[in-house]
Amino acid sequence: MKRNIAIIAGGYSSEVVVSLKSADGIYSFLDKERYNLYIALVTDKGWYVKHPGGENIPIDKNTFSAVIDGEKVQFDFAYITIHGTPGENGLLQGYFEMLGIPYSACGVLVSALTFNKYVCNTYLHTFGIPVARSIRLLPGESVSDEEVVERLALPLFVKPNDGGSSFGTTKVKTKEEIQPAIRRAFAEGKEVILESFIDGTEVTCGCYKVKGKEQVFPLTEVVTDNEFFDFDAKYNGQVDEITPARLSAELTEKIQRQTSRVYDILGAKGLIRIDYIIPENGEPVMLEVNTTPGMTTTSFIPQQVAAAGLDIKEVLTEIIENEFELN
Missing domain, CATH: 3.30.1490.20 (ATP-grasp fold, A domain)
Known part of the structure; x- marks a missing residue:
């Protein structure tokens, strides 16, 4: 029997437009022969399931279910792809913990910690991770x-x-x-x-770990003529994203080891992505940790998965099934 997967998009911040694109990306990646897929919208106006017919069907927050085409659909798993509150800061994670529903992202504490850039960087700095002042x-x-x-x-x-x-x-x-x-x-x-401000080469590295397996992806180098990697660079094509990054094998491995170490320090789960800046003749400096990274078809993580010679559908299946094993 197929499990019902809710891809949760929307949110309460300006990042809602990015979240909706990520939801479409995840929908295209997931194994439709294995799962029944639904896009669930969590907004400040209400929680709904997007029906193929166009209407928005209310979600029962008491059980995280919905009546679709006359039948109650109980969602078995939540794939959180909200960038910003309440999906990236631990609020939704706490909700699903209380309901006993497995979900894709980091837990409550890790999500809340990483969402606060200053607190996260200050914390990781105590473990020797270089960060900006x-x-x-x-x-x-x-x-x-x-x-x-x-x-x-x-x-x-x-x-x-x-x-x-x-x-x-x-x-x-x-x-x-x-x-x-x-x-x-x-x-x-x-x-x-x-x-x-740190002048240097900007790179980003994705990672996930499941039972008995660790996967750190090839790095992506971010090159833009804009003042910095701003919204237009991220989402309107004003950037070159080079995967794998044009770095030495030694420096690449160093950043990958750092990414894996941060993952373990935080106690992360699911997919995360960590951004770095590499000053000329200097140590890589961590910029921030992303626990619900963008998942459009052109986002960094899908690029890195492809560069690693992996199938994004299999990666996401591993992450989902790992959560069912743990619950």
Whole structure:
């Protein structure tokens, strides 16, 4: 009997448009002979299942089920592909834990930790993971331009501490741009992080681990003529993504080992992706950990899976079936 898989998309942030594209990608990747697939929309207006006929069918939150074509469908598994709240910060994970429904992403604590860039990087730094210098601002807090420049120098990045897809992110080049950039970031998130700029080669590395198996993917090198890897670079094609990255075997292996180590330090599960910047003649610096990475047909993870000579359908099946073994 086929299991019912809900691909959960949407969310409450500006990243909803990216989430919907990822859901379509995952739908195209998953094994339709093995699973019944449904796209479930979790929005601030309600939770619904997208019906092929076009209508939105309400989800019963008490049981995470829906009545489709006159029959109750109980979802057996949740593949979370919400970028931002509530799918990337542990809220949905806690909901599924309470219902006893297995899901694809990291657990509650890891999701909450990695969603807060400042807290995550500060935590990992205690294990010797190189990270950029940063300042965190909570609601109502402020920082002077002089302190920012003294601690972080120019240029620097200002971005929401609890967001992604580069929404609300500014590369600040002058002291006069600092406060407007902070206001812009606060308009997108509840916290703001100011981060030192590191000039170098940007790469990203995906990883997953299941019972008896570890898979760290080839790296992707990110090259753009934009000021940084912004929304247009990520989603409007203003970037070259080179997989595998043009790095030495030694440096590639070093970053892959670091990715695997961070996975274990955090106690991650499912697919994660870690972004790095490599300064010239310097140690790779970790930028951030993504626990619900983009999964469109052109996203980094599918590229890396292909470069590793693997089948994305088999990878996702392994991840799903591993969760059923653990539950």
